[in-house]
Amino acid sequence: xxxxxxxxxxWSNWMKGEGPDSDIVISTRLRIARNLRQHPFPLLAxxxxxxxxxxxxxxxxxxxxxxxxxHLQVIHMDQVNPLEKRVLVEKHLISxxxxxxxxxxxxxxxxxxxxxxxxxxxxxxxxxxxxxxxRLNDAWEIGTKIDDTFEKNLNYAFDETRGYLTSCPxxxxxxxxxxxxxxxxxxxxxxxxxxxxxxxNQVGLVVRGIYGEGSEALGNLxxxxxxxxxxxxxxxxxxxxxxxxxxxxxxxxxxxxxxxxHTRVTLEDRIFRSYGILMYARTVESKEAAQRLSDVRLGIxxxxxxxxxxLVLNELLVTTQPGFLQQHAGQKLTxxxxxERRARLIRERLADTEKPKGK
Amino acid sequence: MNCExxxxxxxxxxLTKIVNGEKTEYHICEHCAQEKGDVFTGFHNFSINNLLxxxxxxxxxxxxxxxxxxxxxxxxxxxxxxxxQFSKSGRFGCSDCYTFLGDRLDPLFRRIHGNTQHIGKVPxxxxxxxxxxxxxxxxxxxxxxxxxxxxxxxxxxMRDRIRALEQKMAQS
Ligand SMILES: [Zn+2]
Ligand SMILES: [Zn+2]
Numbered sequence: 001x002x003x004x005x006x007x008x009x010x011w012s013n014w015m016k017g018e019g020p021d022s023d024i025v026i027s028t029r030l031r032i033a034r035n036l037r038q039h040p041f042p043l044l045a046x047x048x049x050x051x052x053x054x055x056x057x058x059x060x061x062x063x064x065x066x067x068x069x070x071h072l073q074v075i076h077m078d079q080v081n082p083l084e085k086r087v088l089v090e091k092h093l094i095s096x097x098x099x100x101x102x103x104x105x106x107x108x109x110x111x112x113x114x115x116x117x118x119x120x121x122x123x124x125x126x127x128x129x130x131x132x133x134x135r136l137n138d139a140w141e142i143g144t145k146i147d148d149t150f151e152k153n154l155n156y157a158f159d160e161t162r163g164y165l166t167s168c169p170x171x172x173x174x175x176x177x178x179x180x181x182x183x184x185x186x187x188x189x190x191x192x193x194x195x196x197x198x199x200x201n202q203v204g205l206v207v208r209g210i211y212g213e214g215s216e217a218l219g220n221l222x223x224x225x226x227x228x229x230x231x232x233x234x235x236x237x238x239x240x241x242x243x244x245x246x247x248x249x250x251x252x253x254x255x256x257x258x259x260x261x262h263t264r265v266t267l268e269d270r271i272f273r274s275y276g277i278l279m280y281a282r283t284v285e286s287k288e289a290a291q292r293l294s295d296v297r298l299g300i301x302x303x304x305x306x307x308x309x310x311l312v313l314n315e316l317l318v319t320t321q322p323g324f325l326q327q328h329a330g331q332k333l334t335x336x337x338x339x340e341r342r343a344r345l346i347r348e349r350l351a352d353t354e355k356p357k358g359k
Numbered sequence: 360m361n362c363e364x365x366x367x368x369x370x371x372x373x374l375t376k377i378v379n380g381e382k383t384e385y386h387i388c389e390h391c392a393q394e395k396g397d398v399f400t401g402f403h404n405f406s407i408n409n410l411l412x413x414x415x416x417x418x419x420x421x422x423x424x425x426x427x428x429x430x431x432x433x434x435x436x437x438x439x440x441x442x443x444q445f446s447k448s449g450r451f452g453c454s455d456c457y458t459f460l461g462d463r464l465d466p467l468f469r470r471i472h473g474n475t476q477h478i479g480k481v482p483x484x485x486x487x488x489x490x491x492x493x494x495x496x497x498x499x500x501x502x503x504x505x506x507x508x509x510x511x512x513x514x515x516x517m518r519d520r521i522r523a524l525e526q527k528m529a530q531s
Contacts, residue, residue: 163477231474
């Protein structure tokens with residue numbers, strides 16, 4: 001795949017929402033932070049020291065073992081424009097930090113974008129595996145193999161007591177951050193979410209929801225991840241996260257069933273209103289789009305709206321964001337222009353899926 | 360209300376971020392939101408550094424003056440990072456910083472992780488000896504359990520594997 005295609009193709013593997021529990025778990029992400037001994041961390045490194053790290057990491061990625069499995073392609077951050085960087089951020093392939101602040105940063109991507117390896121982000125190496133649905137173990141298996149290959153060829157900064165040494169003390173030890181992106185509209189509607197979020201904070205996990213006004217999360221999407229990286233083994237971290245996510249998934253299912261049984265008309269009304277707005281609106285702000293898309297997605301998952309693929313929603317979550325809209329338009333857009341384009345894009349995609357699939 | 364970033368335009372985006380029960384509110388304009396990255400992916404850069412330096416500065420158990428002057432002269436010989444710089448930025452400069460700052464990091468790690476000792480994965484090559492030692496510990500435990508439950512065949516098997524590993528260690 002060419003660099004251009006990474007920017008223009010809206011599809012990453014993680015959006016293909018076909019994994020286990022994909023009615024609730026949008027994606028699973030695993031990140032492994034590693035550093036090289038005898039190289040200053042990226043925050044202090046000079047440009048030439050940073051380039052040296054990119055060179056070393058790239059060399060390993062071109063080795064036979066790695067090439068056979070992953071076909072990684074290198075994208076140097078100083079060779080992509082700000083809009084393209086933004087698209088990579090919106091696809092969750094690089095962090096805002098790599099896009100905006102790193103000098104001599106790079107990312108290695110495999111063709112289906114399930115593996116992205118950031119170089120010179122906050123740490124020298126950040127291996128990221130991003131899969132659709134609830135697949136923590138698969139993500140770990142892919143990630144740890146890549147880690148092993150790097151380790152065979154590079155001198156990792158590792159210490160017997162502290163484990164893998166990272167730039168930030170919050171990542172030291174295992175260096176792993178595992179997370180699942182959860183769509184929890186029913187727990188939000190039944191107002192159980194705050195109680196659950198409080199409980200989660202007490203077991204070494206963190207939830208990030210980006211909140212709009214009031215208490216509703218944008219698009220009802222929440223990212224659940226481990227907070228502790230030192231003093232717990234990788235399998236403890238993963239099974240802890242797995243167990244808690246499992247509980248939340250079950251609670252969301254219970255809440256969905258409850259809403260269907262007790263407030264069916266109200267629920268259907270809300271879902272179809274959102275669907276109607278998205279089908280016909282001429283301008284939609286990103287915040288409203290996220291909320292309406294969440295309603296429609298719930299409608300699809302509950303079988304209230306038949307005939308629309310949930311994958312369309314995953315795609316729209318990404319393609320209606322500012323970077324993608326502007327990339328698609330081939331120019332910078334004002335917020336008003338973006339709202340208009342967003343509305344049109346959503347209309348067209350939903351209309352597409354309405355037609356019976358002839359083949 | 361005006362935007363907290365630029366102070367010029369009216370704030371149209373009101374975000375509340377909750378991390379660990381800590382609530383932070385943001386009021387910014389569309390323009391600055393765009394600069395910062397979109398609402399789905401942005402906004403994770405700001406808080407953790409400030410939080411960390413807060414953790415480092417406040418230690419009610421610390422005896423104060425003496426300890427902190429000792430900290431002042433601490434410096435990583437490899438990258439030159441001082442303790443003061445570290446406590447301000449919450450970031451290490453290189454992997455040797457961990458050695459130079461040493462035990463002083465324990466209280467910080469305890470607060471962040473509730474722990475100070477790594478117990479996870481060990482790299483094959485750079486951590487080879489450690490890996491063998493950990494395996495030895497496990498084998499010795501297994502040996503004891505087998506002896507205790509009178510499974511002597513299995514115990515003998517463990518004993519052989521322990522011997523082989525010990526030889527391997529002596530050689531390397
Ligand atoms: Zn502003
Ligand atoms: Zn240092």
